[in-house]
Amino acid sequence: MVESVTTFDGWYTLHDFRTINWEKWQEATEDERNNALNEFNNLLSGWQTVEDNQEGSHALYSIVGQKADLMFMVLRPTMKDLDKLESQFNKTALAHYTQPVYSYVSIIEKSSYTKPETDPYKDPAMLKKLYPTIPKTKYICFYPMSKLRGEINNWFTLPKKERGRMMFDHIATSKPYTEDVKRIITGAIGFDDYEWGVSLFCDDPLKFKKLIYDTRFDEVSAKYAIFGTFYIGNYLPKEEINTYFEV
Numbered sequence: 001m002v003e004s005v006t007t008f009d010g011w012y013t014l015h016d017f018r019t020i021n022w023e024k025w026q027e028a029t030e031d032e033r034n035n036a037l038n039e040f041n042n043l044l045s046g047w048q049t050v051e052d053n054q055e056g057s058h059a060l061y062s063i064v065g066q067k068a069d070l071m072f073m074v075l076r077p078t079m080k081d082l083d084k085l086e087s088q089f090n091k092t093a094l095a096h097y098t099q100p101v102y103s104y105v106s107i108i109e110k111s112s113y114t115k116p117e118t119d120p121y122k123d124p125a126m127l128k129k130l131y132p133t134i135p136k137t138k139y140i141c142f143y144p145m146s147k148l149r150g151e152i153n154n155w156f157t158l159p160k161k162e163r164g165r166m167m168f169d170h171i172a173t174s175k176p177y178t179e180d181v182k183r184i185i186t187g188a189i190g191f192d193d194y195e196w197g198v199s200l201f202c203d204d205p206l207k208f209k210k211l212i213y214d215t216r217f218d219e220v221s222a223k224y225a226i227f228g229t230f231y232i233g234n235y236l237p238k239e240e241i242n243t244y245f246e247v
Helices: 022-027 030-052 079-090 124-130 160-177 206-216 219-224 238-244
Strands: 006-020 057-063 070-076 098-112 139-147 182-187 196-202 225-227 231-235
Touching: 006 079, 006 124, 006 182, 006 196, 030 057, 030 079, 030 238, 057 238, 070 079, 070 139, 098 124, 098 196, 139 206, 160 206, 160 219, 196 206, 206 219, 219 225
Parallel strands: none
Antiparallel strands: 006 070, 006 098, 057 070, 057 231, 098 182, 139 196, 139 225, 139 231, 182 196
């Protein structure tokens, strides 16, 4: 029997992608638009109040390209919290001008191919990784991915030691980028279609390309990785939301 790997899990995570019906938004009266934005900003303030008590994190992004217009990334202690938060937005006036186009439900995950020296849930450094604040860099790159389960090459039939070797090589390749590119890795086995979600954060989007290009040559990626759709977004702070929606 192939040995699995221990995972340490943190906050539940939702990536929620929306398109905006700009024609419908432009046809609305100025009062309707203002009321919708005021309600939305109040909702975000409520989310921030929760996060001030260290019970999660959220960020809003304007997506580049035609795949979506907006992306919410939200971290919360429970799956129920994510469901409540999503429902809150769907009931707002602003939501009536949007259409869901994609979502990804997962949980922050750290795996260990070696036995930890201390309890990860008592290690301050690990706790920051499991329960982080979303980095407020200028850009985000998000993509889901799975490991290959083909007839010839199957990640889940490899011995644990071999999987660990490839993962450590992968980490070594990405190490030169760690100062500039922050990341949050989430697991979605049993939650969503792809097995992992990768959220990268940086102030220079070109570094996303260079990091992902370099790691594509790692055996673990070249031989066993299956990638979903890539999304690139610009961070949209609360004080710029009204400007974004200006007609």
